[in-house]
Amino acid sequence: MSRLLTLxxxxxxxxxxxxxxxxxxxxDEGDYLAIIGENGSGKTTLLRGLLGLKEPVSGTITRSEAxxxxxxxxxxxxxxxxxxxxxxxxxxxxxxxxxxxxxxxxYTKEDRREADRAMERLALEPLQKRSFRELSGGQRQxxxxxxxxVASSGLLLLDEPVAGLDPIVSHDFYRLIRxxxxxxxxxVMVSHDIxxxxxxxxxxxHLGYGHYYFGTTEAYMESELVASYLPGEERGHA
Amino acid sequence: MSxxxxxxxxxxxxxxxxxxxLVALCASLLGTSLVLTRYAMIGxxxxxxxxxxxxxxxxxxxxxxxxxxxxxxxxxxxxxxLSDSSRIxxxxxxxxxxxxxxAVGVIVISLSSGMNTDLHSFMFGSILxxxxxxxxxxxxxxxxxxxxxxxxxxNLFAVTFDENFARASGVRAGLWNALxxxxxxxTVVLGMRIMGAILISSLIIFPPLSAMRLSGSFKGxxxxxxxxxxxxxxxxxxxxxALDLPxxxxxxxxxxxxxxxxxxxxxxxxxxxxxxxxPDP
Ligand SMILES: Nc1ncnc2c1ncn2[C@@H]1O[C@H](COP(=O)(O)OP(=O)(O)OP(=O)(O)O)[C@@H](O)[C@H]1O
Ligand SMILES: [Mg+2]
Numbered sequence: 001m002s003r004l005l006t007l008x009x010x011x012x013x014x015x016x017x018x019x020x021x022x023x024x025x026x027x028d029e030g031d032y033l034a035i036i037g038e039n040g041s042g043k044t045t046l047l048r049g050l051l052g053l054k055e056p057v058s059g060t061i062t063r064s065e066a067x068x069x070x071x072x073x074x075x076x077x078x079x080x081x082x083x084x085x086x087x088x089x090x091x092x093x094x095x096x097x098x099x100x101x102x103x104x105x106x107y108t109k110e111d112r113r114e115a116d117r118a119m120e121r122l123a124l125e126p127l128q129k130r131s132f133r134e135l136s137g138g139q140r141q142x143x144x145x146x147x148x149x150v151a152s153s154g155l156l157l158l159d160e161p162v163a164g165l166d167p168i169v170s171h172d173f174y175r176l177i178r179x180x181x182x183x184x185x186x187x188v189m190v191s192h193d194i195x196x197x198x199x200x201x202x203x204x205x206h207l208g209y210g211h212y213y214f215g216t217t218e219a220y221m222e223s224e225l226v227a228s229y230l231p232g233e234e235r236g237h238a
Numbered sequence: 239m240s241x242x243x244x245x246x247x248x249x250x251x252x253x254x255x256x257x258x259x260l261v262a263l264c265a266s267l268l269g270t271s272l273v274l275t276r277y278a279m280i281g282x283x284x285x286x287x288x289x290x291x292x293x294x295x296x297x298x299x300x301x302x303x304x305x306x307x308x309x310x311x312x313x314x315x316x317x318x319x320l321s322d323s324s325r326i327x328x329x330x331x332x333x334x335x336x337x338x339x340x341a342v343g344v345i346v347i348s349l350s351s352g353m354n355t356d357l358h359s360f361m362f363g364s365i366l367x368x369x370x371x372x373x374x375x376x377x378x379x380x381x382x383x384x385x386x387x388x389x390x391x392x393n394l395f396a397v398t399f400d401e402n403f404a405r406a407s408g409v410r411a412g413l414w415n416a417l418x419x420x421x422x423x424x425t426v427v428l429g430m431r432i433m434g435a436i437l438i439s440s441l442i443i444f445p446p447l448s449a450m451r452l453s454g455s456f457k458g459x460x461x462x463x464x465x466x467x468x469x470x471x472x473x474x475x476x477x478x479x480a481l482d483l484p485x486x487x488x489x490x491x492x493x494x495x496x497x498x499x500x501x502x503x504x505x506x507x508x509x510x511x512x513x514x515x516x517p518d519p
Binding site (some may be wrong): 048051052053072076084085086087088091092094095096098099101103104105106107127130131133134147151207 | 274390391392393395396399400402403404405406407408409436449450453454455456457458459
């Protein structure tokens with residue numbers, strides 16, 4: 001198991017207001033890390049930091065050589081609301097392969113094959129000629145997921161991927177991610193669905209305001225934090 | 239037939255036709271991207287800035303394009319910067335900049351000689367004003383734009399659809415936005431010759447919006463927008479010549495007609511009963 005990413009005392013801020021403070025943890029190849037935490041605790045900000053879209057204000061993020069060779073797949077929590085954007089499902093899924101091309105960006109046969117495969121796995125084939133603007137919220141989520149899957153080779157960052165999916169699709173989705181993880185893909189998943197995500201993950205990062213927890217899933221499930229995160233009625237089950 | 243013979247026997251008309259068509263093509267291609275991002279009104283803003291810059295150039299008796307193009311480019315960068323910082327909304331930034339430069343333009347005009355014919359033609363456009371130099375610039379611009387759109391079409395799609403994802407994929411989105419702004423600036427300044435400062439933004443806005451009535455794919459919209467823009471421009475120019483009306487407004491009206499027509503097609507399509515009502519998976 002080699003180390004992919006190491007964070008040391010990393011903080012992020014918007015306009016000098018810190019949202020994540022002195023975070024230290026690391027991700028190994030093949031890990032399945034669940035990120036849990038209240039709304040606004042900085043989960044999305046952290047993922048953007050891992051992607052290099054946001055620079056930390058202090059601390060260091062060390063990326064291994066192996067990671068630099070990887071293609072990262074990313075499922076954003078929200079894409080900017082574009083009411084009337086004309087784009088077909090196929091066009092969007094294919095765009096995940098752009099990280100393999102430079103300025104001249106023609107898709108290859110392999111790109112198309114990968115896109116077909118991802119659409120098949122997410123049952124998107126019948127929709128592939130349809131326009132994104134005509135899809136339901138859950139269907140859109142599946143399209144963006146397929147895009148993240150074709151983009152990734154090695155590391156997949158997912159920001160609340162099952163939000164808006166129906167129970168069957170989300171169950172299948174968790175299975176799919178587990179399979180990818182078993183094939184060696186490193187998974188980092190933000191989720192509020194603590195029960196489902198901890199069933200699969202091997203590590204948990206719990207972000208709170210000004211504090212955090214990082215450890216294995218087993219240790220986390222025994223800790224006080226789980227109880228503090230769930231509302232009253234559910235504490236008994238956790 | 240003699241109408242067309244007449245038309246083509248005038249060199250300036252041929253120049254206007256060729257140069258204008260090339261500019262219309264560029265405007266529609268760039269417009270597809272601009273309309274779909276938060277920069278839909280950038281063409282409008284830039285044309286007002288160009289107006290201010292041209293007024294200044296007249297007052298200083300400097301070469302109009304040599305002043306206007308750099309000033310408009312600087313404005314385009316400023317607009318991108320302002321809306322990136324997200325403290326001011328993009329459309330608000332554009333509105334501020336366009337009224338400010340309109341004001342500068344009008345003040346400069348009244349301080350100097352007053353409204354001369356050149357300036358009038360910049361505001362309302364004239365079929366006569368496309369010079370040989372403009373034509374050459376239009377050819378270079380359209381080569382650059384079509385090359386960009388063919389070689390890097392997929393990057394452009396990614397930046398337009400989801401800038402953050404494009405960045406995470408290693409597409410230099412900032413560079414792309416800057417490139418689009420530069421090309422849009424040149425397009426606006428050139429297009430003003432025929433369309434006028436007030437109407438040039440219609441070449442950027444109408445074709446993509448019309449195309450979006452007909453197609454739900456990015457490729458479809460790009461192609462239809464380019465084709466519609468060319469057809470509207472050429473037929474508008476002929477029409478204005480035949481009816482002896484100013485070319486800019488006639489071209490805009492042809493675009494309005496095209497938009498209405500496409501909207502009607504969409505309406506009729508949506509009224510047709512669906513062939514198959516099984517739910518999607
Ligand atoms: N673009 C921004 N500008 C300023 N502040 C921001 C911005 N984005 C997020 N924040 C602030 O940073 C904090 C963390 O936001 P973030 O989106 O990372 O939270 P999150 O943990 O992903 O929340 P959620 O569970 O709701 O998705 C919040 O307090 C939010 O107000
Ligand atoms: Mg979030």
